Amino acid sequence: xxxxxxxxxxxxxxxxxxxxxxxxxxxxxxxxxxxxxxxxxxxxxxxxxxxxxxxxxxxxxxxxxxxxxxxxxxxxxxxxxxxxxxxxxxxxxxxx
Amino acid sequence: xxxxxxxxxxxxxxxxxxxxxxxxxxxxxxxxxxxxxxxxxxxxxxxxxxxxxxxxxxxxxxxxxxxxxxxxxxxxxxxxxxxxxxxxxxxxxxxxxxxxxxxxxxxxxxxxxxxxxxxxxxxxxxxxxxxxxxxxxxxxxxxxxxxxxxxxxxxxxxxxxxxxxxxxxxxxxxxxxxxxxxxxxxxxxxxxxxxxxxxxxxxxxxxxxxxxxxxxxxxxxxxxxxxxxxxxxxxxxxxxxxxxxxxxxxxxxxxxxxxxxxxxxxxxxxxxxxxxxxxxxxxxxxxxxxxxxxxxxxxxxxxxxxxxxxxxxxxxxxxxxxxxxxxxxxxxxxxxxxxxxxxxxxxxxxxxxxxxxxxxxxxxxxxxxxxxxxxxxxxxxxxxxxxxxxxxxxxxxxxxxxxxxxxxxxxxxxxxxxxxxxxxxxxxxxxxxxxxxxxxxxxxxxxxxxxxxxxxxxxxxxxxxxxxxxxxxxxxxxxxxxxxx
Numbered sequence: 001x002x003x004x005x006x007x008x009x010x011x012x013x014x015x016x017x018x019x020x021x022x023x024x025x026x027x028x029x030x031x032x033x034x035x036x037x038x039x040x041x042x043x044x045x046x047x048x049x050x051x052x053x054x055x056x057x058x059x060x061x062x063x064x065x066x067x068x069x070x071x072x073x074x075x076x077x078x079x080x081x082x083x084x085x086x087x088x089x090x091x092x093x094x095x096x
Numbered sequence: 097x098x099x100x101x102x103x104x105x106x107x108x109x110x111x112x113x114x115x116x117x118x119x120x121x122x123x124x125x126x127x128x129x130x131x132x133x134x135x136x137x138x139x140x141x142x143x144x145x146x147x148x149x150x151x152x153x154x155x156x157x158x159x160x161x162x163x164x165x166x167x168x169x170x171x172x173x174x175x176x177x178x179x180x181x182x183x184x185x186x187x188x189x190x191x192x193x194x195x196x197x198x199x200x201x202x203x204x205x206x207x208x209x210x211x212x213x214x215x216x217x218x219x220x221x222x223x224x225x226x227x228x229x230x231x232x233x234x235x236x237x238x239x240x241x242x243x244x245x246x247x248x249x250x251x252x253x254x255x256x257x258x259x260x261x262x263x264x265x266x267x268x269x270x271x272x273x274x275x276x277x278x279x280x281x282x283x284x285x286x287x288x289x290x291x292x293x294x295x296x297x298x299x300x301x302x303x304x305x306x307x308x309x310x311x312x313x314x315x316x317x318x319x320x321x322x323x324x325x326x327x328x329x330x331x332x333x334x335x336x337x338x339x340x341x342x343x344x345x346x347x348x349x350x351x352x353x354x355x356x357x358x359x360x361x362x363x364x365x366x367x368x369x370x371x372x373x374x375x376x377x378x379x380x381x382x383x384x385x386x387x388x389x390x391x392x393x394x395x396x397x398x399x400x401x402x403x404x405x406x407x408x409x410x411x412x413x414x415x416x417x418x419x420x421x422x423x424x425x426x427x428x429x430x431x432x433x434x435x436x437x438x439x440x441x442x443x444x445x446x447x448x449x450x451x452x453x454x455x456x457x458x459x460x461x462x463x464x465x466x467x468x469x470x471x472x473x474x475x476x477x478x479x480x481x482x483x484x485x486x487x488x489x490x491x492x493x494x495x496x497x498x499x500x501x502x503x504x505x506x507x508x509x510x511x512x513x514x515x516x517x518x519x520x521x522x523x524x525x526x527x528x529x530x531x532x533x534x535x536x537x538x539x540x541x542x543x544x545x546x547x548x549x550x551x552x553x554x555x556x557x558x559x560x561x562x563x564x565x566x567x568x569x570x571x572x573x574x575x576x577x578x579x580x581x
Contacts, residue, residue: 015274022267028259035266042274049281061286062277065229069273072236076266079240083247083259090252 007048015041028084032077039073103146104155104168106139107178107220115213122206126193129209133189136216137182144175152574154226163285169226171574173425176567177223177349180429183556184341184436185216187549191440192334194546195447204248204332211248212338215241222346226288228276228307231350232269235314239265242343245335246327257326264323268313268347275307288357296358304358305365308351315347317406318376321399325383328395333443336391340398341436345428348405352421352428355409356575363414370410374508376403381515385522390442390452393519394435401431401478404512408493412500423496425571426564427489430477430557434486437553438474441467444547457526466547468527473554475520477561480513485557488564 018041021034043066050062114132118125146153152171161167170178189212196205218237225231243265247258280286282303283294294300309320316324328340380400387393408423444467446452449460477484480491490509497505560567 015270019267022263031263035263035270038267038270039273042270042277045274046277046281049277062280065273065277065280068229068233072233072269073266075240076236076262076269079243080259080262080266083243083255083262086247086250087252087255087259090250090255094252 004048004051007051008045011041011044011048013041014038014044017041028087032080032084035080036073036077039069043069102155103139103143104153104170104224107136107143108168108217108224110136110139111213111216111220115210115217118213119210125206125209129189129213132213133182133186133216136220137186140175140178140182143170144179146170147172147175147573148570163287163290166230167226167287168224169574170224172571173349173352173575174223175573176425176429176571177345178220180345180432181216181219181223181342184432184553185212185338187553188334188337188341188436188440191337191443191546191549195332195334195440195443203250207244208248208334211241211244215245215338215343219342219346222349227286228279228288228291229286232273232276235272235346235350236269238343238346239269239314242339245338246331248335249330249332251330253326254330257323257330260323261327264313264320268310271310271313272307273310275303275305275310278303278306288353291358294358301362301365304354307354308369311347311351312372315344315351315402316399317372318379318399318403319372321376321380321402324399325392325395328398328439329389329392333440333446336395336443337436337439340395340439341432344398344402345432348402348424348428351409352424355417356421366410366414366417370407370505373403373406373410374505376400377407377508377512378515381512381519384519385515387519388454390445390454390457390523391439393454393523394438394442397438397478397516397519398431398435400512400516401427401435404490404493404509405431407505407508407512408489408496411493411497411502411505413502416496416500420496422568422571423489423492426485426492426567429560429567430485430489433553433560434474434477434484434557437550437557438471438478440550440553441470441474441547444550445471454522454526457523458529464547466551470547470550470554472524472527473551473558475516475524477554477557479516479520483558483561485560485564488561 015038018034018037022031022038025031025034046062046066050059052058110132114128118128121128147170152169155168157166157168192208196208215238218234218241221234221237222231225234243258243262246261247255279300282300283290285291313320328336331339377400380396380403384393384396384400387396405424405427408427409420411423412420442452445464448462448464448467477486480486494506494509
């Protein structure tokens with residue numbers, strides 16, 4: 001087993017854990033965190049794929065994809081969290 | 097360097113700047129929105145004329161060109177989708193002026209325009225991209241704006257549905273991103289030209305399958321449709337029209353493009369896609385029959401219609417894909433126009449009557465006749481009665497399936513049509529019954545200028561059926577991809 005295979009499989013496993021969480025978790029915040037885990041896994045796989053044996057330089061394109069992915073994910077998480085807060089406020093109003 | 101005002105750039109950047117302007121100037125938001133839409137529509141028309149005259153046009157952004165840079169490209173199909181977006185968008189905007197005029201809707205008015213213009217940026221971006229990573233970014237722009245539109249009314253049900261939509265959207269985008277990454281790691285290219293020459297290895301098929309699952313989540317293909325009915329049914333009427341008429345089409349379009357440019361994985365996968373579509377047609381139909389509220393019924397019908405588009409896609413197997421995408425494209429156009437009309441009409445009916453419980457529609461003393469007429473016209477196109485565009489779409493679906501000898505897809509289409517007749521009849525028969533209330537019903541009650549936009553859309557959906565041949569010729573411009581380069 002080469003290191004990049006181990007890292008790659010780890011990335012896939014992290015993505016898988018996130019996927020299960022996103023589909024099965026009941027709690028709203030947990031689902032957001034599970035989706036974050038998914039994105040970390042996906043980024044991990046891409047970064048590992050860009051890696052080359054030491055004399056060769058890593059491929060910069062997947063790094064660029066990962067950075068864009070991170071930016072997108074930050075804003076998506078922000079929206080999801082804002083929605084959760086709003087929903088909690090609305091529920092508290094209804095219960096009161 | 098000359099400042100070259102390219103129409104493709106305009107189609108993406110005008111709405112973006114419009115969105116920013118509408119956000120900064122909330123008082124003038126509606127004006128900014130309408131002006132932006134008019135200008136964008138102008139750009140799309142100019143682009144369409146250019147494409148019709150000289151075939152597909154390509155713009156290498158910054159002069160770099162693929163594979164290093166990013167290309168924008170417009171061919172017949174792109175322009176047709178852009179035109180659908182502009183036309184539907186413009187009429188929905190006009191309807192929104194009326195739908196959001198209430199005194200308690202100041203917040204909705206303020207945020208509708210920036211969100212909708214941002215959505216337009218993303219949708220136009222999708223139709224002009226030739227790069228799968230660019231497509232990923234654009235579908236994220238669409239997702240964020242679409243969730244914003246879903247929760248615009250800020251009711252508990254809408255926010256709940258918006259949150260579910262957000263989860264589905266993020267997950268879909270991540271699956272798509274994962275697929276994009278795997279494709280890059282294997283063939284080292286992200287542009288369509290690079291994908292075209294790729295050898296269909298098992299690993300590449302897996303990557304495409306990942307992307308497909310992501311897109312299926314975004315376009316709500318059965319059994320990944322769970323978020324759609326609540327999201328589309330609980331949004332305000334103009335937002336619902338945009339979400340159902342335009343937003344789901346963007347992901348569908350990407351599926352169409354992928355099938356055009358990549359060697360399609362395998363016959364089995366294509367059959368699976370068709371079966372998922374068939375599941376959507378049947379399940380969506382049954383749920384629409386059971387729906388208690390008008391907007392929920394319309395939302396479930398979207399699930400069924402999207403399924404039908406995937407059936408059109410799979411209708412003649414792998415070899416038939418070179419023709420099948422046209423049937424799918426026709427159905428996409430037909431559904432986009434008719435569903436926007438129907439959601440707007442449903443919104444008008446709800447506004448006039450005060451509720452949208454289907455069982456009590458025939459007990460209302462108010463008869464919004466024009467909105468009901470619009471609803472019926474849209475239903476005609478969605479059911480697929482001649483001469484509507486929906487009829488032409490279904491016809492070419494079945495024709496292709498018959499030629500290829502795939503009878504089962506014909507059966508599914510027939511069943512879907514039957515179901516749609518059944519669930520729309522539930523509503524239409526309530527419109528036609530006048531014997532349930534004792535007070536006299538005024539014949540022309542509830543007409544308003546606000547009915548003009550949905551009525552125009554519904555009439556277009558029917559009338560375009562007569563234009564099907566030119567439309568078909570137009571969407572073929574620049575296909576196949578390599579020929580125009």
